[in-house]
Amino acid sequence: AITKIKARQILDSRGIPTVEVDLYTNKGMYRASVPSGASTGMYEAVEMRDGEKGKYLGKGVSKAVKIVNEKISEALIGMDPVLQSQIDQAMMGLDKTENKAELGANAMLAVSIAACKAGAAEKEVPLYKHIADLSGKSNPILPVPAITVISGGKHAGNNLAVQEIMILPVGASNFEEAMQMGCETYHHLKAIILEKNGSNGCNVGDDGGFAPNISSIEEGLDLVREAIDRAGYTGRVKLAIDVAATDFCMGKKYDLDFKAPNKSGQNFKTGEDMVEMYTQLCKEYPVVSIEQPFDKDDWEHTKLFTSLGICQVVGDDLLMSNPKRIERAIHESTCNALLLKVNQVGTVTEAIEVVKQAKTAHWGVIISHRSGETEDSFIADLAVGLATGQIKAGAPCRGERLAKYNQLLRIEEELGAEATYSGENWRQQ
Ligand code: PGA
Numbered sequence: 001a002i003t004k005i006k007a008r009q010i011l012d013s014r015g016i017p018t019v020e021v022d023l024y025t026n027k028g029m030y031r032a033s034v035p036s037g038a039s040t041g042m043y044e045a046v047e048m049r050d051g052e053k054g055k056y057l058g059k060g061v062s063k064a065v066k067i068v069n070e071k072i073s074e075a076l077i078g079m080d081p082v083l084q085s086q087i088d089q090a091m092m093g094l095d096k097t098e099n100k101a102e103l104g105a106n107a108m109l110a111v112s113i114a115a116c117k118a119g120a121a122e123k124e125v126p127l128y129k130h131i132a133d134l135s136g137k138s139n140p141i142l143p144v145p146a147i148t149v150i151s152g153g154k155h156a157g158n159n160l161a162v163q164e165i166m167i168l169p170v171g172a173s174n175f176e177e178a179m180q181m182g183c184e185t186y187h188h189l190k191a192i193i194l195e196k197n198g199s200n201g202c203n204v205g206d207d208g209g210f211a212p213n214i215s216s217i218e219e220g221l222d223l224v225r226e227a228i229d230r231a232g233y234t235g236r237v238k239l240a241i242d243v244a245a246t247d248f249c250m251g252k253k254y255d256l257d258f259k260a261p262n263k264s265g266q267n268f269k270t271g272e273d274m275v276e277m278y279t280q281l282c283k284e285y286p287v288v289s290i291e292q293p294f295d296k297d298d299w300e301h302t303k304l305f306t307s308l309g310i311c312q313v314v315g316d317d318l319l320m321s322n323p324k325r326i327e328r329a330i331h332e333s334t335c336n337a338l339l340l341k342v343n344q345v346g347t348v349t350e351a352i353e354v355v356k357q358a359k360t361a362h363w364g365v366i367i368s369h370r371s372g373e374t375e376d377s378f379i380a381d382l383a384v385g386l387a388t389g390q391i392k393a394g395a396p397c398r399g400e401r402l403a404k405y406n407q408l409l410r411i412e413e414e415l416g417a418e419a420t421y422s423g424e425n426w427r428q429q
């Protein structure tokens, strides 16, 4: 049974406060902390922040910590940590809002994840196995990592509008080899950027991707393609883009120069222009997945692009991991993959539910980190346990990103001969 819950304020990878929880049972202490994104939308569960201007620019989480230590703790003490949905339901019962504004999704998620870890320990099974049990699945699968190699958008200080270029080592035979291919490509990329853009180009963004001062997506894709070729993985490593287009949608137009100091205004694109651009990119480069290609509310162009059937079309802020928005997107065939950010949902139980919802529609599912992360590696076990086939956890750089990839290496080792890597079957449809 849960005997004690203690929360504290710690810091995320951007030096911004976040919630950490130590949950005690008769078996031991189980710790979890929560991530945070660069941009938050109005349809996702709400992070509770203090708003006290003189402290951490208003971003402290002492109120959320207090809620865990008092309200949540009082409700959960004595409960069996194995019963994840009852624990999550008990927390939801304390919050009368639809978006967890009363308790704070950061408070709830930290407790929910800590309880999940305690539940696994109670059953004496690995965390991914416990998660698989909770979802009713039995075959854990090691995901293809979407490894960030170039950062732009709101995650980096260069002029590149697009937020991320990622590499997908789908041709690896196991997860360990996928990481080897990913890291070697990353190192070749560094050498190429050093030659072409000088050492400043090798500075990294929030997720650890290089942030050379390039201004077009094609320039970035050329660099990465050359790195894949030099590493000797042509054909075995595919490309993915997170456009994060919501960040540069102005009215009905997309401003590909939104970060340029001397904006000429000539790089404004219509939704149709963007569809045309993506179609070309998928023809010219081995791009197999495009995330958030349009504004969060541009259902029309997202659907139009998806209907062409060219690549995986991933809904990030379009969906905000929100079951109602996912339902609409399934119904209208708006996109064909879900980016699942656990902190947009708020509890483990609901995260499992939305993943099921997407899988039932034969969508791809990517378990995702946030740009502000901690050393908690929970999402690695979540991706394996739910057999999503894909995970997005940044570059092979910065400890909070490696925490996830290294945990996946451990899981693969532990599974031994039973380990399956999703590889070419990454969309798991
Ligand atoms: P965020 O970025 O955590 O800043 O939202 C991640 C993503 O866009 O996929």
Ligand code: ZN
Binding pocket: 242, 244, 291, 292, 316, 317, 339
């Ligand atoms: Zn995104």
